[in-house]
Amino acid sequence: MTSWLLGTSILLIHLLGIVSAIMALMSSRTSQGAVAWIISLLTFPYVALPAYWFFGRPRFYGYVSARGQRDTVLRRVLVRYRANIESFVAPSNNADIQAVEQLAMMPLTHGNHATLLIDGPATFESLFDGIDRAEQYVLIQFFIVRSDALGQRLKQHLQRAAQRGVRVYFLYDEVGSRKLNEGYLTDLTNDGVSVSAFRSSRGLKHRFQLNFRNHRKVTVIDGKEGWVGGFNIGVEYLGEDPRHGAWRDTHLKLEGPSVLGLQEAFWEDWHWATDEVISLNWMAETSASTNHHVVIVPSGPADRQDTASLLVQQVIHSAKQRLWVTSPYFVPDQGVQDALRLAAMRGVDVRVMIPERPDHLLVFLSAFSFLPDMLRAGVKIYRYLPGFLHQKVILIDNDAATVGTVNLDNRSFRLNFEITAFIPSQAFAASVETMLENDFAQCRRVSIDEINQRSLWLKVVSRAAYLMAPVQ
Numbered sequence: 354m355t356s357w358l359l360g361t362s363i364l365l366i367h368l369l370g371i372v373s374a375i376m377a378l379m380s381s382r383t384s385q386g387a388v389a390w391i392i393s394l395l396t397f398p399y400v401a402l403p404a405y406w407f408f409g410r411p412r413f414y415g416y417v418s419a420r421g422q423r424d425t426v427l428r429r430v431l432v433r434y435r436a437n438i439e440s441f442v443a444p445s446n447n448a449d450i451q452a453v454e455q456l457a458m459m460p461l462t463h464g465n466h467a468t469l470l471i472d473g474p475a476t477f478e479s480l481f482d483g484i485d486r487a488e489q490y491v492l493i494q495f496f497i498v499r500s501d502a503l504g505q506r507l508k509q510h511l512q513r514a515a516q517r518g519v520r521v522y523f524l525y526d527e528v529g530s531r532k533l534n535e536g537y538l539t540d541l542t543n544d545g546v547s548v549s550a551f552r553s554s555r556g557l558k559h560r561f562q563l564n565f566r567n568h569r570k571v572t573v574i575d576g577k578e579g580w581v582g583g584f585n586i587g588v589e590y591l592g593e594d595p596r597h598g599a600w601r602d603t604h605l606k607l608e609g610p611s612v613l614g615l616q617e618a619f620w621e622d623w624h625w626a627t628d629e630v631i632s633l634n635w636m637a638e639t640s641a642s643t644n645h646h647v648v649i650v651p652s653g654p655a656d657r658q659d660t661a662s663l664l665v666q667q668v669i670h671s672a673k674q675r676l677w678v679t680s681p682y683f684v685p686d687q688g689v690q691d692a693l694r695l696a697a698m699r700g701v702d703v704r705v706m707i708p709e710r711p712d713h714l715l716v717f718l719s720a721f722s723f724l725p726d727m728l729r730a731g732v733k734i735y736r737y738l739p740g741f742l743h744q745k746v747i748l749i750d751n752d753a754a755t756v757g758t759v760n761l762d763n764r765s766f767r768l769n770f771e772i773t774a775f776i777p778s779q780a781f782a783a784s785v786e787t788m789l790e791n792d793f794a795q796c797r798r799v800s801i802d803e804i805n806q807r808s809l810w811l812k813v814v815s816r817a818a819y820l821m822a823p824v825q
Contacts, residue, residue, distance in 0.1 A: 434613060434635035438462060441610040441637050443646050449671040450648070453775050456660050456667065457650040459617075464639030465609030465647045467774070467781050469756070471788060473591040476584050476604040477503070483574045483606075484510045487519045489634060492573040492619045494524035494551070496566065496758075497585035500537040502593075504586050508541060515545040522547045522631065524623055526567045529585070549626045551770075565654050567622060568758050568769035570604075571615050576634035579612035581605050581774055582756055583744050592740065597712075599740025601792065605756040605774055607647065610637035614649025618772050621651075645778045652759070653770035661759045662766040664773060666692045668749050672701050677748040677789050679706040681741070682760040689761060690723060697731035706789075706796060708743075709736040728801045735796035742792075746785060753777040754785040 443463040445451060454461055470476040484491055491514055498504055515521045523541060525533065527550040538548050551567040572580040582604030584590050592600040607615065616633060623631060652660035665685070669676060669692040676696055683705060685693070697703040705727075724734060747755045757773030759765045776782075 434617070437635055438610045438613060438637040441639065447777070449667065450777055452667050453648050453650065453664065456658075456664050457614075457648050457775075459614050459649050459651075461646055461648045461777070462610040462614075462637075463644055463646050464637075465607060465611045465645045466640035466642035467645045467647060467776050467778070468606040469781075469784050469788060470580075470582065470604040470606055472602060473584065473600060476580075476582070476602070477506075477591075479606055480572055480580055480604075481506065481510050483572065483578050483580065484514055486578075487514050487574045489575045490520040490522065492522050492524075492571070492616065492623075492633075494567070494572075494619060494622065495570050495585050496526045496529035496568045497587055498525045498530045498533050498537075499587035500534050501588045503588050503591060504533075504537065507586055508537060511541060511546055512544040515541075520547070520631075521545070522549075522619075522623060524549055524551055524567075524619070524626060526551050528566055529568070547627075549623070551622060551626050566764070566769045568765065569618065569622070569651075569772045570758055571619050571772060573612060573616045573619060576616055576636070577608065577612060577638055579607045579615040581607070581615055581758070581772055583758065590743075597710075597741040601737060601740060601742045601744060603744035603746050603756055603788070607774065608642065609640040609645075609647070611647035611649055611774070613637055614647075614651075615772070618649070618651040622770065643780060645776055645781055648775040648777075650757070650773040650775055651770070652772070654768055655770075659766055661771055661773070662686055662689060664755075664775070665689050665747070665759070665761065665766075668747055668753070668755065668775075669693060669696050671753075672696055672703075672749050674750050675702045675748065676750075677702075677704045677706070677746075677786075677793075678761070679742065679744050679746045679789070679792070680761040681708055681712060681743045681745075682762045682765075683707045684762040686763060686766060689766075690727070693732050694727060694730035697727075702733075703731065704733045704735060704793065706735045706737055706742060706792060708741055709738050709797070710741055712741060724799065725801060725804050728799070728804065734799040735793055736799060737792065737796050739795050746789065748782060748785050748789055751779055751782055751786070754782045756785075 438460070441462045441464050442460045445454075445461055450461055468479075470479055484493075491511065493511070498507075500508075511521050511523060521541075523546050530550075541548050570580075570582060570584060583602040584604050588594055589597050590600055590602060592598065594600075613635060616635075620631065620633065623629065650660065650664055652664065666688050669689070676693075678693075693703055693705070728734060745757055745759055749755075753776060755773050755775050757771065758769075759771045759773055765771055
């Protein structure tokens, strides 16, 4: 009887492995991901089955269904909001901008002011000052929040805002902020702050969605000012962690109607996390400063298409003279790799800035497997030397730039909720150019000889790490 049960269990596991392999074949977003899952499920089903069911889901179906409910329950709010910004919509005959608008499902708006915030002190001074100015509400979300010295400063600013009658909504990712202690959250709650984790695995119905993350970093004050970019909350982002050393990052402050795009993204996330419909200011206001055009591009695993990857491919294809890219994690999918190589081949100055010091070993090793093809095509690869590079910025010719949360890897393209500000403004592009020129001056350029001289074991390990990239 025991042997019969054992044999039946083994047969059932292998049958489930075959069924799951078929599901992976039909639903995986990349051929690499499909191959990796199929081989694992057919060869090692005892290990691969639970891994696939918890980490292999290609889309965040729970968020999709919640979005459908939101469209039913909250449609009138969104219709009023979109009507309010009609006078700020900037019609464009530029096909490249129109493509970004379609990806974003949000319009290009004028009347905005975008301010670059370079590194931690400037970013957190601006952010905390904004919280202190809040009169109606503060919307704030980060992927990582720590209860260290910087986290305590944030908590104090949020508590003071709540104590003076401002509504404060605090959203954090349950995985990215897994080390955040309960005392920190209790202190906020006791002072009237509304606190929630973004639970990708919320409830039994959505228990097989552990691999999705909310990687957005968004703050909105009264619907008038907004912040977005690469920073999380922790002392390492101020360069005060010996493990990482100096920290190079970029954030963005927005004023004007584009802030409502950031607000809408937070609003959706909060609704998923809590089922609450929060009342917000949806009346757009123009900035009194420089007139920048802006499109806010939210992206994530609930989208019908790979919005983040397509956005990156679109800006690469639109570049005619220059494309400068910075990313801490550089393992782009095949479409982005091909687009970068083709841009270099047609004479575009393609530069990619990545860290010298590894943060995630598998991601760091993966890059070695495809860098030779990049270099041979004319893509210039630079490694940032002074410390850890974490900014996510793209400069397109002299005409446009993006600042946001998207890394050039499969996780950002397909598994994370992300958000990007696309700014087709020559004045803003000039400020990004100045910033990046200073960064490139502190880099070393990677040569093809350096890559080719790798040892055999490093080549093998790098290739194996790259094959795992779609399922990381």
